Amino acid sequence: MGKYFRGLGFVLILIISVIITGCSHQTVSSSAELTATMTPFQPQVPASATPTTTPPPTPTPLPTEETETPEEHPQFAPQELGPGEVTVPILLYHHVSDTLQTQYSVTTSALDEQMNWLYQNGYQTITVTELAHLIREGGTAPGRPVIITFDDGWLDLYENAYPILRKYGFQGTAYIVANAVNAQGNLSAEQLKELIDQGWEIGSHGLNHVDLTKSDGWQEEITASKAYLEKVLGIEILTFAYPYGVADIGVMNYTFSAGYTSAVGLGSTATHSRSTLYYLSRMEVKSWHGLDFFEEIMPWSDKKGSPVSESP
Ligand SMILES: [Zn+2]
Structure with a gap:
């Protein structure tokens, strides 16, 4: 029975998340999305089958002129998490730009304000693969x-978002459309390698950014994008982001079989578990979101007065 309720809860989360967050880029018909999310996902992930994970690289020190660290901020003692249910909010961004006018683009000043909010509230970044490891x-x-997280691999990630995150000592996870690497307006392999050197995780967002539940050759989108990114970047690619946040049980199971240790979609919760490893909930930050949105969605903030233990 417990399994049944967990499955039911997962379906509800998926449906609610589709309703709340909608989808990036072009609109995909909502009926298709709902169909795609109607089947409860039964993870086939025995602990013994955990693919090996490579430890994230240690960020190399930056030149001093770039480490203009913001003022004092609270720090909280490390905590022991998992295995099983783990609370870590996952944010999703697309463009960071002062010229693009779309709901999927936040301005540099908005991103700076949001990163400063995280910093002042004592947040520290981890990667999606580190979260998957905590859950397992x-x-x-x-x-x-x-x-x-940042989806699609736009050049403005490197030009605008990366310097802002770096200022606060944060590292992101970037989901890259494999066939767009080195294309105009997109990240180059060299830029991606720099992000990796600075502790960022790179994940796959498919070969061509298609709806995997509707496309012929969807398996190749999952496997060939992994192989290509691994060849070009020289690292293991362990996490996948479903284009438009759309997946069904076949897609999720195949993503596991292809060797990914996690996959991300859309959602509204910051709590994850083994049953959501292949559809981790990400909360999308849109152009109109202010800090009140962060106060609302983030599990810890000073205003909420959560019990905290100060580090020595
Ligand atoms: Zn995308």
């Missing part, structure tokens, strides 16, 4: 962990 095996995490 448990481990030590920052007192207030957060994951910051």
Whole structure:
């Protein structure tokens, strides 16, 4: 029975998340999205089948002129999390630009304000693969962990978002459309390698950014994008983001079989578990969101007066 309720809860979360967050880019018909999310996902992920994870690289020190660190901020003692249910908010951004006018673009000043909010509230970034590891095996995490993801691999990630995150000592997870690497307006392989050197995680967002539940050759989108990014970047690609946040049980199971240790979609919760490893909930930050949105969605903030333990 417990399994049944968990499955039912997952379906509800998917449906609610589709209703709340909608979809990036072109609109996909809502009936298709709902169909895609109607089937409860039964994870086939025995602990023994956990694919090996490569430890994230240690960020190399930056030149001093770039490490203009903002003032004092609270720090919280590390916590032991998992295995099993783990609370880590995952944010989703697309464009960061002062010229693009779309709901999927936040301005540089808005991103700076939001990153400063995280910093002032004692958040520290981890990657999606680190979260997957916490869910499977448990481990030590920052007192207030957060994951910051960027989809599609736009050049403005490198030009606008990356310097802002760096200012606060944050690293993101970038989901890249494999066939767009080095294309005009997109990240180059060299830029991606720089992000990796600075502790960012790179995940796959497919070969061509198509709806995997409706496209011929969807399996290749999942496997060939992994192989290509691994070849071009020289690292293991362990996490996948479903284009438009759309997946069904076949797509999710195939993503597991293809060797990914996690996959992300859309959602409204910051709490994850083994049953959501292949549809981790990401909360999308849109152009109109202010800090009140952060106060609302983030599990810890000073205003909420959560019990905290100060680090020594
Ligand atoms: Zn996308």
